[in-house]
Amino acid sequence: MSGCPICGKPMDPVLRPFCSKRCADVDLQRWFSGRYVIPGSPDEEGEERQNSEQDPED
Numbered sequence: 001m002s003g004c005p006i007c008g009k010p011m012d013p014v015l016r017p018f019c020s021k022r023c024a025d026v027d028l029q030r031w032f033s034g035r036y037v038i039p040g041s042p043d044e045e046g047e048e049r050q051n052s053e054q055d056p057e058d
């Protein structure tokens with residue numbers, strides 16, 4: 001399989017596997033949405049945030 005997983009266009013070598021920043025953002029939002037709907041952890045607010053998910057683009 002090749003191309004952007006969001007829209008199917010050829011990927012940008014800088015933004016791979018996405019074709020654009022927009023598609024990368026879409027994927028990221030989907031990913032976060034998936035996390036947030038995971039049930040069973042009502043008190044996540046007490047957790048300390050870890051820095052393991054920093055955006056490489058800063």
Ligand SMILES: [Zn+2]
Nearest residue numbers: 004007019023
């Ligand atoms: Zn795309």
